[in-house]
Amino acid sequence: MTWFQPRSLLFWVYCLAVVIGPLLFVLQAAGQVWFAGAPALAALPITALTLLIIGRILFALDPFRARRHLVAPMVMGAIWGATVWTGLAMWANDHLSRTITNLFGDRFAISWSAAITAPIDEEYIKAIGIAVVAVMFRARLTRPMHGLLLGAAVGLGAQIAEDCHYSTQTALTSPQDPVVDVLLVAVLRLVTALTSHWAMSALAGVGIVMLLIRTDRSWGWRIGVFGLFYALAFTMHFLFDAPRPPGPALLSTYLPILIDLVIFALAYAWVLQTERRWFRELIARPVARSVGSEAGLAPLLTYHRRRKARSALRHSTGWSRQQAGRYERSLLDRVTDLDLVASQQTPIPGGFGPGSGAVPGGVHVPNPW
Structure with a gap:
């Protein structure tokens, strides 16, 4: 099965979405990109380094090289994250933030808007992309690790696109030296990338793929597993964007990230256990002789x-x-x-x-x- 599936209506829906996404982004942010100018480009080397580091981590989390048979779905997932998510998330965040401001006031919105809107709309848009690609490549997805890799690819595409957008925003709002500020923000984004979009979507991907492939289990079980992993992704995103608690600056800044790491590590430990169980069964088969x-x-x-x-x-x-x-x-x-x-x-x-x-x-x- 190749990436090009002209007989699939879902494939053409995917293609239409990855065209509309960038157009929607341009309609909303063309002015920002234009006026940010060259200073925003200063972050590109660090953003590229972020991509390489997270990609290397993702490969390390795949000890049995399941990615070898998932190149096309992972690339298509990353494209969804970099295009569809970028345009829709900006539009959805803007509208949800206005709703929260109207309901609860400016003071509440300043503190909690990001923590409420981002887990709702950003995770939802990424989950749609995971589901679309997973359905197109259903025959290749047989294990929880496949969902983790596909979800992480969608999230990584979104993460890199968001890093570029933050660079343009920083270049626009910097009062004195935009290049220095852009570089500082890029480094901060690199430091916090360990628990960013790729890790959140990786867990959502496990739930979506398990919902899709475990036809031997009841709908209640499949929906429960999906709900659990999606809730973990939602929680990670909420903690990532929530206002920091009072206390020592270093602890208050990185405590939510540490909690996110623990959540991801526990979920990944289960996925790794299923991989090792699968491999043990594989080498025990007569064909392995x-x-x-x-x-x-x-x-x-x-x-x-x-x-x-x-x-x-x-x-x-x-x-x-x-x-x-x-x-x-x-x-x-x-x-x-x-x-x-x-x-x-x-x-x-x-x-x-x-x-x-x-x-x-x-x-x-x-x-x-």
């Missing part, structure tokens, strides 16, 4: 056991770290591809394992791999 014994493949289960296996491999073969790492990845890819082989009845991919494929020089590789 074409790659290696269950005991020989078990070191791939955890990072700690992988490090020990790589060290043993380098000691027995004289390989470099890069060679041992390549062999580990090729072995892992071959094992995880067995899941596709079982469902699609296609031959096991070659070019992996000992011999002239992934192993330099045809060196014999003893256990643990």
Whole structure:
């Protein structure tokens, strides 16, 4: 299944949305972008660094390389976040903020408007994008990790677009040196990026994909799981934008971020547990014998056991770290591809394992791999 699905009405709805989103943004913020000018561009290197760092973290959270088969949905999700979310969120935030001001007054709105509006409309718009892409690529989504990766991609697209928008706003409002202020805001956005949009949407993505794929469970169970993970994303966003409590400046500033990290870590621990359970079942299948014994493949289960296996491999073969790492990845890819082989009845991919494929020089590789 490719990204281009001309027979799918949902695909054309997606395409229309990613065109309308930027147009809506231009209608609302063209003046800001124009008058912000060159100073706003000073943040681009830091924004690019943010993208690289969060992308690297996201890859590290995917120990069994599920992302290999999710390139198209993740790219399309990121495009949704960078385009559709950007235009709609600005429009929705503006209208919801006015409503809160009219209902509760200026003083309340100044303190709480962001904490109320952002979790409601921003998470909702991202969730729509996750759901649209998930339905289009439903056949590829079989595990909670797939939802986490797709959701994180949508959130990361939104996060980078928001960082660029903050740069233009800062350049406009800076009283003296806009370049310095833009750089400071960009660095602050980088520091707080660990629990920003990508992490929130990652949890929402888990709930949406579980709702979509767990047809073996009741609707009540699926809706409950979706509600739990969406509520966690909502809570993270609320804490991120809520007024800081009184107390020491450092603690009051970063305490909500630390709480968000704990929420994400607990949810991710469950997702990682499901990944390891899936991998254990995979290497226990008879088809896995074409790659290696269950005991020989078990070191791939955890990072700690992988490090020990790589060290043993380098000691027995004289390989470099890069060679041992390549062999580990090729072995892992071959094992995880067995899941596709079982469902699609296609031959096991070659070019992996000992011999002239992934192993330099045809060196014999003893256990643990």
